[in-house]
Amino acid sequence: MRRGTPSWLFALVLTSLLCAAPAVQAQAEPPAAPRPPSGLMFADIPDDAGSAVKLDWRLSPDDSAGVGVVTGYVLERGDSPVGPWTLVDSLLARTSTTVDNRIKRNHAYFYRITAYGPGGTTPALASAGPAIGRESWFNSTRTSVLVFLVVFFLLVLYYMSAAQGGKKPFVRRLAGIDAIEEAIGRATEMGRPVLYVPGIQDIDEIQTVAALVILESVARMTARYETPIRVPVAYPIPFTIAQEMVKSGYVNAGRPEAYEPDSVSFVSPEQFAYAAKLSGIMLRDKPAAHLFMGSFYGESLLLAETGFATGAIQVAGTANVHQLPFFVVACDYTLIGEELFAASAYLSGEPRLVGGLKGADVLKLLIIVTILVGCVLETFGHHGLTQWMQTQ
Amino acid sequence: MNVSHDLGIWVAALLTLFVFSFLYKDNPLYKFAEHLFVGVSAGYYIVLNFWTVVMPNLIDPLVRTFTGVDPVTHAKVVQVGGPFAGSIGDYRAWFLIPGILGVLLFVRLIGRGEWLSRWPLAVIIGVYAGLKTTGFAHGDLVAQVQASLQPLWTGDLWTSFNAIVFTVGLVTSLLFFFYSREHKGALGVAARTGIVFLMVSFGAGYGYTVMSRLSLLIGRFQFLIEDWLGIK
Numbered sequence: 353m354r355r356g357t358p359s360w361l362f363a364l365v366l367t368s369l370l371c372a373a374p375a376v377q378a379q380a381e382p383p384a385a386p387r388p389p390s391g392l393m394f395a396d397i398p399d400d401a402g403s404a405v406k407l408d409w410r411l412s413p414d415d416s417a418g419v420g421v422v423t424g425y426v427l428e429r430g431d432s433p434v435g436p437w438t439l440v441d442s443l444l445a446r447t448s449t450t451v452d453n454r455i456k457r458n459h460a461y462f463y464r465i466t467a468y469g470p471g472g473t474t475p476a477l478a479s480a481g482p483a484i485g486r487e488s489w490f491n492s493t494r495t496s497v498l499v500f501l502v503v504f505f506l507l508v509l510y511y512m513s514a515a516q517g518g519k520k521p522f523v524r525r526l527a528g529i530d531a532i533e534e535a536i537g538r539a540t541e542m543g544r545p546v547l548y549v550p551g552i553q554d555i556d557e558i559q560t561v562a563a564l565v566i567l568e569s570v571a572r573m574t575a576r577y578e579t580p581i582r583v584p585v586a587y588p589i590p591f592t593i594a595q596e597m598v599k600s601g602y603v604n605a606g607r608p609e610a611y612e613p614d615s616v617s618f619v620s621p622e623q624f625a626y627a628a629k630l631s632g633i634m635l636r637d638k639p640a641a642h643l644f645m646g647s648f649y650g651e652s653l654l655l656a657e658t659g660f661a662t663g664a665i666q667v668a669g670t671a672n673v674h675q676l677p678f679f680v681v682a683c684d685y686t687l688i689g690e691e692l693f694a695a696s697a698y699l700s701g702e703p704r705l706v707g708g709l710k711g712a713d714v715l716k717l718l719i720i721v722t723i724l725v726g727c728v729l730e731t732f733g734h735h736g737l738t739q740w741m742q743t744q
Numbered sequence: 745m746n747v748s749h750d751l752g753i754w755v756a757a758l759l760t761l762f763v764f765s766f767l768y769k770d771n772p773l774y775k776f777a778e779h780l781f782v783g784v785s786a787g788y789y790i791v792l793n794f795w796t797v798v799m800p801n802l803i804d805p806l807v808r809t810f811t812g813v814d815p816v817t818h819a820k821v822v823q824v825g826g827p828f829a830g831s832i833g834d835y836r837a838w839f840l841i842p843g844i845l846g847v848l849l850f851v852r853l854i855g856r857g858e859w860l861s862r863w864p865l866a867v868i869i870g871v872y873a874g875l876k877t878t879g880f881a882h883g884d885l886v887a888q889v890q891a892s893l894q895p896l897w898t899g900d901l902w903t904s905f906n907a908i909v910f911t912v913g914l915v916t917s918l919l920f921f922f923y924s925r926e927h928k929g930a931l932g933v934a935a936r937t938g939i940v941f942l943m944v945s946f947g948a949g950y951g952y953t954v955m956s957r958l959s960l961l962i963g964r965f966q967f968l969i970e971d972w973l974g975i976k
């Protein structure tokens with residue numbers, strides 16, 4: 353105590369502390385364990401593969417806002433009503449529902465839930481079960497997807513059969529696709545090869561499939577013009593298919609003997625190793641035409657810029673929106689998005705493929721009508737169409 | 745300046761400079777870096793796929809099925825049902841089918857049986873086409889159309905203007921990808937409007953992506969200056 357403090361103040365503070373001591377002692381007593389939650393209910397989640405069960409319960413009577421007796425809940429699962437129990441989840445206080453989405457389908461489970469807090473844990477009242485996750489054969493939230501797919505397939509099949517029956521639909525001229533033949537012609541005049549790059553993705557990317565289909569038409573042209581083609585490929589399966597496509601192009605052009613197996617080469621699935629190799633090919637082999645078709649990522653500008661520096665005519669096509677600007681800037685022609693998928697039908701002139709293109713056009717009209725009708729309905733406060741198209 | 749004494753950093757720094765030398769012109773240093781990069785990455789990919797795809801997804805389940813012993817833990821596996829029963833949680837002997845298809849891919853290396861390698865290729869393309877069709881219809885088609893349904897008038901001028909511009913841009917961009925009619929008359933006007941919207945979005949995307957590429961370049965320079973040369 354500092355010198356000069358009045359003795360009456362010291363006495364007052366001491367008295368206050370002594371009076372408060374019993375209260376502090378009372379607060380230090382451990383609180384009781386919370387009473388358990390009750391009414392544990394379970395329900396199979398519909399429209400799934402039988403891998404989830406929804407659980408609801410009534411909160412512990414001690415779980416009120418600001419009381420602090422309940423810290424959280426522990427949900428456990430077992431194969432029988434008496435356990436043994438496995439922890440499913442640990443949940444915060446005031447939580448009365450959760451979903452267990454890590455169960456095996458058609459398997460019976462029992463659940464129990466306990467509340468815990470600073471005072472400990474009270475045993476669960478009872479277990480609930482058997483809860484069984486059943487798989488659904490039809491996901492009703494995806495009815496709209498089914499409707500769109502069925503309409504699309506019916507349209508495509510109808511126009512394909514009509515095209516095969518002689519009613520070949522009109523397809524407008526596409527400058528980017530016409531430029532492919534122009535580029536191959538230029539390479540022929542210059543006596544240099546054509547470089548065809550089918551993207552940097554594996555066969556599970558649909559753009560790679562489209563690029564390989566286009567490759568057959570391109571190989572047919574190079575065979576006809578007697579111009580060598582170089583096809584460096586990033587993955588093993590597309591490499592094998594690319595070999596088949598180039599070979600098929602040469603056979604269809606009536607020049608199977610001109611096919612060179614080494615025209616298709618495997619490089620590396622590593623993105624920038626592939627880009628480095630292609631840059632080297634562009635500078636050393638000096639192809640007169642670069643055709644970039646398929647899925648591209650960060651290497652797109654490296655390839656297109658290097659190709660531009662060599663003075664080659666460049667045609668690119670991709671549906672990767674973020675790479676399109678680079679191709680638009682650095683290439684002579686660019687196939688934007690869906691034009692890549694239309695290119696195979698356009699180049700081959702095959703009635704079935706052209707019919708499919710017409711079917712896709714009609715679907716686009718249906719989509720436009722759906723968007724316009726949906727926007728008008730939303731404007732007037734009707735949400736039926738939007739809700740029908742909401743999927744999980 | 746405190747130049748690094750770490751051999752790994754020296755190798756990385758020199759290879760970086762070798763690759764940068766391509767900016768001047770093609771040269772033996774760039775060729776060395778290029779061939780090293782391609783060779784190492786291709787070899788790594790093959791080894792990685794063998795141990796992370798072929799072994800755990802094909803060889804191990806087949807060994808487990810036909811020997812009754814887990815090849816990883818060497819513990820005995822309880823065999824329930826026959827080898828094709830699939831009751832112990834994996835597809836067991838059914839893996840023979842993709843295994844055989846995989847082997848058939850290599851038949852093309854033998855001249856006369858080359859045609860057999862087309863069967864697995866047909867299966868691969870067919871399976872992926874089927875999987876992707878439903879995936880695209882769900883994630884790209886219906887989900888995007890649904891997200892585009894919005895009120896054109898909300899009471900707020902700017903929100904409504906934004907919704908109308910969005911819808912006009914969407915519809916006209918779709919019309920640009922219409923192939924079975926000439927882009928003349930009203931369709932031509934709509935398609936030209938659509939390509940304007942597309943080009944504006946490409947311009948914005950270009951600027952954004954160039955900035956991210958510059959940050960990658962800055963990261964490389966930071967490595968050379970700070971990690972290699974030790975200038976901070």
